[in-house]
Amino acid sequence: MSLARSKLPTPSLHQPSLVVVGAGPRGTGFLERLAANLPELYGDQPLDVHLVDPYPPGGGRIWRAEQSPLLWMNSMAEDVTMFTDDTVQQEGPVRPGPTLAEWAGIDGQTFPSRRAQGAYLRWVYEEAVAALGPTVTVHEHRTRALRIGGPREGRQHVRLEGRAEPLAADLVVLTIGHLDAELDDEQRELAAFAARHDLVHLPPDFTADSDLSALRPGEPVIVRGFGLAFVDLMVLLTEGRGGRYAEDGSYLPSGREPVLYVGSRRGVPYHSKIGYAWQGERPPLPRFFGPEAVDELLSRPSRPDFRRDVWPLIDKELGFAHYHRLFTAHPERTAVDWPDFEEKYAAADPGSPELHALVAAAVPDPADRLDLEALDHPLDGVRFPSYEALQEGLRGYVSQDLTRRHDDANSVDLAVFLGLLSVYGQLPRLGDVGRWWHGFFSYLASGPPGPRLRQLLALSDAGIVRFLGAGVTVESDEDAGVFRAGSASVPGEWIEARALVEARLPEPSLDRTRSPLLRALYRDGAGATGAGLLTVDPADGRVLDREARPYPRLFALGPHTTARAPGAFTRPRTGGPAFRQNDATARAALGFLRDLACHRLSA
Numbered sequence: 001m002s003l004a005r006s007k008l009p010t011p012s013l014h015q016p017s018l019v020v021v022g023a024g025p026r027g028t029g030f031l032e033r034l035a036a037n038l039p040e041l042y043g044d045q046p047l048d049v050h051l052v053d054p055y056p057p058g059g060g061r062i063w064r065a066e067q068s069p070l071l072w073m074n075s076m077a078e079d080v081t082m083f084t085d086d087t088v089q090q091e092g093p094v095r096p097g098p099t100l101a102e103w104a105g106i107d108g109q110t111f112p113s114r115r116a117q118g119a120y121l122r123w124v125y126e127e128a129v130a131a132l133g134p135t136v137t138v139h140e141h142r143t144r145a146l147r148i149g150g151p152r153e154g155r156q157h158v159r160l161e162g163r164a165e166p167l168a169a170d171l172v173v174l175t176i177g178h179l180d181a182e183l184d185d186e187q188r189e190l191a192a193f194a195a196r197h198d199l200v201h202l203p204p205d206f207t208a209d210s211d212l213s214a215l216r217p218g219e220p221v222i223v224r225g226f227g228l229a230f231v232d233l234m235v236l237l238t239e240g241r242g243g244r245y246a247e248d249g250s251y252l253p254s255g256r257e258p259v260l261y262v263g264s265r266r267g268v269p270y271h272s273k274i275g276y277a278w279q280g281e282r283p284p285l286p287r288f289f290g291p292e293a294v295d296e297l298l299s300r301p302s303r304p305d306f307r308r309d310v311w312p313l314i315d316k317e318l319g320f321a322h323y324h325r326l327f328t329a330h331p332e333r334t335a336v337d338w339p340d341f342e343e344k345y346a347a348a349d350p351g352s353p354e355l356h357a358l359v360a361a362a363v364p365d366p367a368d369r370l371d372l373e374a375l376d377h378p379l380d381g382v383r384f385p386s387y388e389a390l391q392e393g394l395r396g397y398v399s400q401d402l403t404r405r406h407d408d409a410n411s412v413d414l415a416v417f418l419g420l421l422s423v424y425g426q427l428p429r430l431g432d433v434g435r436w437w438h439g440f441f442s443y444l445a446s447g448p449p450g451p452r453l454r455q456l457l458a459l460s461d462a463g464i465v466r467f468l469g470a471g472v473t474v475e476s477d478e479d480a481g482v483f484r485a486g487s488a489s490v491p492g493e494w495i496e497a498r499a500l501v502e503a504r505l506p507e508p509s510l511d512r513t514r515s516p517l518l519r520a521l522y523r524d525g526a527g528a529t530g531a532g533l534l535t536v537d538p539a540d541g542r543v544l545d546r547e548a549r550p551y552p553r554l555f556a557l558g559p560h561t562t563a564r565a566p567g568a569f570t571r572p573r574t575g576g577p578a579f580r581q582n583d584a585t586a587r588a589a590l591g592f593l594r595d596l597a598c599h600r601l602s603a
Helices: 025-041 100-104 114-131 185-196 228-236 291-298 306-329 338-347 353-362 372-376 387-405 412-430 435-445 450-461 516-523 577-602
Strands: 017-021 047-052 136-141 145-149 156-160 167-169 171-174 200-202 220-224 259-264 465-470 473-477 482-486 495-497 499-502 542-544 550-556
Touching (some): 017 025, 017 156, 017 167, 025 047, 025 114, 025 577, 047 167, 156 171, 171 577, 185 473, 220 482, 220 495, 228 259, 291 306, 291 412, 306 338, 306 353, 306 412, 372 435, 387 450, 387 465, 450 465
Parallel strands (some): 171 550, 200 499, 220 259, 220 499, 259 465
Antiparallel strands (some): 145 156, 156 167, 542 550
16 A cells, blocks of 8 residues: 555644564564664654563564573574665665674674574664664563554554553554464364373474473483474483583483484474585576566466466576586586576476476486475385384485585585575565475575584484484374374384474464464454465555455564565575565655654644
């Protein structure tokens, strides 16, 4: 909706106010863009900004200081910035600033603790508040927002926990971050089973907030989930219980560790972070999945189907990034010249037999060809005769992954990573693309640091971690009173345990969220996708209702919306879509407040 067409209410003499619900990284990023755009769009008029969050501003819940110092960031210090640069496609001014590594004066190749990142975020927050200037007053409210009320076109009222009077707001911006959720049907059944038999069941949660004390030393624990939540769990139940790693990398147990039987759909951990820097020419991205391709998809009479319409273009885009790097950096591993290959690759339909034949003829070694389906299903069709054979097989897989991701002879992997970032930058315009894509992106591009996977291997050697395999299923055995887990990797074999941990974050879901504000917003008519994401206008972040009409005074940014961004933070000089979204929302908010003030003055 155009700001010029926004319906303005009857003028009043109150001071303009903006309420931001959520003061973690996304709220801090929004404030930084608000300050950057303020001189151009709002000038030195007075403004009240209210920040609502039970956790300290800057770090918020996930990056708060009160958590184990053993927990790391999932990014290298040099790859984390909260500041824009000239690669960001935004209307607002670039305000450069230091990366985490530059600010903290630490080795950029290290993986800092979450506490260190929280300190950086707190500094960014304080800098943003200072940059707002003397006419903007920032109020911090260390509590939860419960509900937003008020007429659709009029001033909003944000009710806070523990406060009798609501906050009056001309605009509200939701930067809530990851959502807690009520249990779904499966988790309720598992919880009830655990209660009947005095078992331990830990549902999906942020691992640092889970009570792990009920997981007893030496006892088996079934863990479903092999992503970053599992890595945190692994750390807290090993080093967090007094174990340590010897100089040779082996693990020395404390005797207080449980035995973790871990599996998932894929049956393998996320790929290691890449351990080398980019050298040479970058692939010219986007090429096959850029703004024009998205325009074409949006022009179709029906909503594009991700698997049928979008994924083939992404597959071709990632293939282009892969082969561009292979041909330019390792031409000895190719059989034709790049210009000839590029021309034929561009002409071939995505996923077509012609495209496969072209790649087979131009790239002699199958190991140099990109097969995304094989990457997504590494254990499909692989069967092991025993759990011991599975342990050896998975240790070999992880070791090979570590070797590959730290050898720039395989820099095609880094090119694909750049392709994934480029793709993610285009997807917000398409709205919710489903959960599979986000999981696939995390698996390839947002895995654990290499040292964590080396620790995993050491724990496997020590018998503290045991692999379950792929296609894991969990059953509740009423007669025996235990959980049972099996997998497709070792058919017919089952592991029994009195504890089950779901090692993953809850799926964002407006109908099951524990946020009373979002539940009420959904009940009152806010739009949501089938996957439970809050629908927002990709242009400026305005919340949409179920008829796709924007709420003039309500915006939302973050992973609970259809405008999700890749990862929690942005690498420098990658044109991060989160920066673009923050800038667009800040400019729309300031434009609305400016027009509101002008209307009052002229009335």
